Amino acid sequence: MIYILNPFVKLIKLDDKYTVLYNPFSQEIYILLTKLLKIYKKGVLSSSIDIDVDLIELDFLVDQNTNFLDYFYKKSKIILSQKDYGIHVMYLLLHSKCNLNCKYCFVKDYFDNISIKKEHIIKALKLYKNQKSKLKKKIILYGGEPLLDYNLVKFTLEKIYSIFKKNANIIIVTNGVKLDLKYVNLFKKYNVSVGISIDGFSSKTNSNRVNHNNKNMYLEIKKGFDLLISKKIPVSVSYTLTKDNIRDIKHFVKNLDTKMSFSFNLLHKQKMVFDDKFIDDLFDVINILTKKNILEDRIYYRRFLAIVFKRFYVKDCAGMGNQLVVLPSGKIGICHGYDWKHKTYFEKNLNDISLKYDFTKDYIWDTWNKRSTFNILNCWNCIGLTLCGGGCIVNKTKGKDLNIYQLDLDNCKLYKKIIRKLILKIAKENLKKKI
């Protein structure tokens, strides 16, 4: 039998002597003498002494007669079957209004200034409870700002507890301005985690965070953030990258010192340039946070640990058929980034839906569930095939163009650089230790 290099394997030059091989279908990394690579490219007999059996076992080398379309289909089918989670996330939007008016907010254009009815909260929770899921369910209280009405938050948490007991993780995503001891006590009682958006530790880096009078709200946000930390509420920090803070990210994480999770977010509305300096900064951020036992979500948890534990990351959002988004009006949709007023992807309504409705069989959820990197032709030959997740396509599919199988190009550019650097870093660090 003659073996050739698997065409899906990615090659990255490590130095003059070595080349890194990365197989997206096994997420294995192999460091190879470049002179051998030249031989493998031409094809080698199975009896050749030049072949390391690991290369065959891990599919770096494959039979030259392999049908690669069939190979791709079989491998992707196995991976996708492991990712069939069902509906395991629900965003419950308590208000379509906010006390802030952040310049980059991606949902404020759809605000109709209403709050959810209590009967809708109960029905939404019961409907969600009936959905099939292989994972523990997550309920995310969202808005607008979810903390505008204490009694409504209390009511919602009580109902979640009475319907789910401890079988759901509860997260509140807030701007932090309304946080006080009353809320903190409520969060402790119901084991709530808080996602808070803070774009650095200065007014300048938080230049987008303004109220309706255009007043910078950094100090008020920071006060809420400090309260959560001091009371040991589990916190996830979200740092939205803007032109005003992209160079500040390293400085920011150096000042984080409590157990938490950290994530950076990409903007929908503002075009950003992610140069090599920024990519280097991101890796410094991971180094800094790892030493502090703080979990960086975008690169370390989602991509790096995917390689470590072979998790195959082919979707980057539960919006790909795994979540319900319930609006304050009672409409139910796939993603809160879509136009609520014009009903794009918000065709269901709590007013007339059966509690037994199975969203995994709904054509919208089913279609979105199929959007993975395996179903986007341009991803097939990409180094990020099983690590990128395909990004977010909300902004690409507005108006008349509703093709969800197109690329999120900004995400592509960034993650191609990140994943390439990540694999090179892994290889370089390990080569140093082994030689």
Add this chain to the structure above:
Amino acid sequence: MRLDSRDIFNTFQDKKEMNEKKLNEIMCSVCHCDCGCGSDCPCSSCY
């Protein structure tokens, strides 16, 4: 030269115990998620 998971895991921090359960507990502290799927962690994917 094949890199095994344990080697890879120590890329960012040397001599750290590779324990998937423990790692998931770190995530648990944030959103109490114990699924270990590595995807869709809602506490930070809300953009």
